[in-house]
Amino acid sequence: MITITDNETIISIFNKRDERVLEQISDNYGYTCRRVAGSILENEEEAKECFNDALLSVWNSIPPAQPDNFYGYLLKTVRNIALNVLKGKKRLKRGEGKEGLVLDEIAEFLPSGENIEAQLETKERENEIKEALTAFLRKQKQDHRDIFILRYWCFSTTAEIAEEFGITENHVNVILSRLRKKLGDFLEKEGLM
Template sequence: MDYTKLIQAMQDRRPGAMEEVQTAFTPMLRYIIAPILPDTRDAEECLSDVLLQAWNTIASYDPARASLSTWLTHLARNAALNRRRSNQRRRESTALDETVPDSREDPEQSFLKAEQAQALWAAVGRLRWLDQQLFLRKYYYYQLTAQIAAELGLTVRAVEGRLYRIRRRLQRELGGVYHG
């Protein structure tokens, strides 16, 4: 679908553009956010954040790099993960005392992580199409195994079996590069 006019309308801050984006993409954004944030209130707040972020950062969107839906998906996935992490931190901070060391990454750690990610995605790129889909859905979009199975017309056992084989293969190919 061609969203050039819609993107232009958003960049020009035309009235009604945001409503149009909302109507067209809310189901998709909900679909992406729901597995990461199972709590409905959290998910709705996150959805509002994503739409606001899309409105504020549309100027930085480059249609040559990704389609509008891919860009929005990326925003939604990251926003949902950030919210989930902050929720987790909030829960942990009430449970643990303040002697826990700071978990923020230093530049060296960030560099290592980027290298690991590159190796991981290169290995994923060598998987078959269906296995790539399974990996993305499970570990990138955090979808439940039952949802993946039903949407791809597979049994839960078949998905679990395939994921197990994918993990073994990735472990073999990465050879200890990826430590999480």
């Protein structure tokens, strides 16, 4: 059994086309990846299938892709596959499904009153928002950044986040509320609101 300790090792093993890496990736990252997919789809079997599809996708994309952060690359792949499954099931209409409800919490920070899905349709706008959000999150305390990401990227419930951090659900809600306010101020300062 191989042991993966860092990004370079993972990419190197993928480049060598050593299939044992898939088992190690599953052992190291499978739980978290299935949890991300499960949070979106709310179905354990579909979450497992998304993770397996993500492994195949990553296997087929490395090489030529050489991600700087394999774990982030894998999580993004799992998340995108889960969202595509959700869209395919036509559950992503405004106000339906977990993603729409969670994203509504931060929709107020986008200009023009359109829903968030419409806002993000243009690549240019999407990139501006991603860059601003990344810059905003880098300025936050690590635990607050993690809470924000779990809620708005992984679609974890506030109860799940509270359990993971060993704090009350009310405390999570307060942190998220303050982060949304800070995000609004930041986006306004950046001219994106």
